[in-house]
Amino acid sequence: MTASDLSIRVMAQDELGLALDWAAEEGWNPGLADAASFYAADPGGFLVGEIGGEPVGCVSAVRYGDFGFLGFYIVKPPFRGRGYGLALWRAAMDRLAGRVVGLDGVLAQQDNYIESGFRLAWRNIRHEGVGGGRPPEGLADLASVPFDAVEACDRTIFPAERRRFLERWIRPPQGAALAAVEAGALRGYGVLRACRRGFKIGPLIADRPDVAERLFRGLAARAAGAPLFLDTPEVNPDAVALAKRHGMTPVFETARMYTGEPPPIKLDRCFGVTTFELG
Numbered sequence: 001m002t003a004s005d006l007s008i009r010v011m012a013q014d015e016l017g018l019a020l021d022w023a024a025e026e027g028w029n030p031g032l033a034d035a036a037s038f039y040a041a042d043p044g045g046f047l048v049g050e051i052g053g054e055p056v057g058c059v060s061a062v063r064y065g066d067f068g069f070l071g072f073y074i075v076k077p078p079f080r081g082r083g084y085g086l087a088l089w090r091a092a093m094d095r096l097a098g099r100v101v102g103l104d105g106v107l108a109q110q111d112n113y114i115e116s117g118f119r120l121a122w123r124n125i126r127h128e129g130v131g132g133g134r135p136p137e138g139l140a141d142l143a144s145v146p147f148d149a150v151e152a153c154d155r156t157i158f159p160a161e162r163r164r165f166l167e168r169w170i171r172p173p174q175g176a177a178l179a180a181v182e183a184g185a186l187r188g189y190g191v192l193r194a195c196r197r198g199f200k201i202g203p204l205i206a207d208r209p210d211v212a213e214r215l216f217r218g219l220a221a222r223a224a225g226a227p228l229f230l231d232t233p234e235v236n237p238d239a240v241a242l243a244k245r246h247g248m249t250p251v252f253e254t255a256r257m258y259t260g261e262p263p264p265i266k267l268d269r270c271f272g273v274t275t276f277e278l279g
Contacts, residue, residue, distance in 0.1 A: 005051055006049045006051060006057075006084050007049065007050045007051075008047055008049050008087065009047070010043075010046065010047060010048075011046040011047065011048050013036075013039045015046075015048065016035040016039055016046060017035060018048070019046065019048075019058045019072045019074070020034060020035060022072075022074045022076065023072060023277070024196045026074060029195045029197050029198075029200070030196060030277070031172075031193045031194065031200065032173075032174060032193075032194045032195060032196065033174065033193065033194070034193075034275070037165050037168040037169045038060070038062075038165070040164040040167070040168050041062050041064070041162060042062040042063050042064075044063075045062035045095070046059075046060050046072070047060070047061065047088060047091055047092060047095075049075075049087065049088050051079070051084075055076075056075060056079040057074060057076060057084050057085060057088050058072050058073075058074055058088070059071075059072055059073045059074070059092045060072040060073075060277065061091075061092035061093070061096050062278055063095070064159075064160035064162055066099050066100070066160070067099055067100055067159050068095075068096035068100070068102070069101065069102050069103065069279040070093075070096065070102070070103040071103060071276065071277035071279075072277055073085070073088070073089065073092075073103075073109070075088070093116070100159075100258055100261070100263065101118075101258065102256065102263075102279055104124060104254035104256055104257075104273075104279075105118070105255045106254060107253070107255075113255075117259050118257035118258065118259055119257060119258060119259075120257055121257060121258055122233055122234055122256050122267070123233075123234040123235075123253055124231050124232065124253060124255075124256055124273050124276070125231070125234055125243075125250050125253050126229055126230075126231050126251050126254075127231075127232060127243035127249060127251065128227060128228070128229050128248060128249055128251045129220075129227075129249070130225065130226070130228060131198070131199060131221070131222070131224050131226045131227075131228040132221065132223070132225060133217055133220055133221050133224075134221060135217060135218045135221035135222075136214045136217050136218055138180070138214065139178045139179065139180060139214060139215065139218045140178065140179045140181055141177070141179070142177035142178055142179045142189050142191075143171070143177065145179045145189070147167070149186045150166065150170060150179075150186065150189060151163060151166060152186075153186055153188070153189060154166055154205070156265065157203060157265050157267070157274075158265065158274070158279060159263030159264070159265055165278065169191060169274070170191055172191060172193040172194070174194035175194050175199060175222070176191075176192045176218075176219060176222045177189065177191045178190055178192075178218045180211045180214055187206065187208070187211045188204075188206030188207055188208075188212060188215055189205055189215065190203065190204040190212075190216065190218075190219050190272065191203060191219075192219040192222055195229070198223065198226045198228055198229060199222075199226055199227070199228055199229070200228075200231070201216065201219050201220075201229070201230050201272050202272045202274045203270065203272055204216060204219075204239075204271040204272030205269055205271065205272075206269060206271055207269065209238040209241075209242070212238070212239070212242055212271040213242060216230070216242060216246065216271070220246070228248075229251075230271075230272050231272055231276065232271065232272060232273070233256070233270055233273065236267050236268055236271065238268070238271070239271040239272070
């Protein structure tokens with residue numbers, strides 16, 4: 001079989017579990033309830049490649065207005081080296097044509113992304129630790145904060161509107177979403193979600209390092225004794241320091257890359273990336 005035999009189509013919502021299973025097999029540790037939020041972001045943004053009706057690869061090409069994000073770029077190991085990945089890649093890039101496109105590239109693929117016109121903006125480092133500790137006082141349930149304030153906070157660390165995604169993401173069925181409110185203003189928030197292994201915190205957004213510290217402690221306390229992960233932009237030294245301060249160890253990294261100029265976001269407020277798959 002060659003790439004010309006590959007049939008590429010849009011995934012239905014109930015098929016996203018397949019992409020998440022493949023991501024888990026690659027060691028990416030997706031969230032248990034990610035599918036609903038991902039699909040809400042862009043129902044047409046998830047592509048599957050099939051040979052004779054058998055799924056052999058996938059990719060996501062999610063549109064956020066004039067910005068796009070590429071992820072879930074996976075070909076099943078027995079089918080690699082036959083051009084299927086390149087065919088999926090081209091279909092994804094065609095879907096995002098005319099947009100600045102971002103991705104979080106694993107080490108093995110970074111040279112290929114550079115050849116396709118992507119350029120390194122910064123590294124993201126996944127840290128692993130163990131949840132627990134006493135939660136600090138003064139944090140609120142994020143559900144008590146007006147959604148418009150949450151969305152405005154999110155826009156400081158993400159370059160486009162993603163309301164449909166965010167509405168679901170901040171209500172994890174297994175986890176927590178906490179807010180730091182001072183004098184009636186939202187100073188930061190964080191989301192803890194259950195994953196195939198342990199829990200991830202993301203996003204973790206804060207005006208100041210001390211706010212990020214309180215939010216981290218509040219969320220970590222909700223994952224007592226479980227593996228805990230935080231994806232920190234290396235270019236925010238306060239984020240990396242927070243992870244180290246809590247005994248977390250680097251276990252994985254990605255390269256945040258873009259096809260054009262990096263979007264103007266406030267990385268000093270990003271202490272934890274939302275998700276490597278959708279940005």
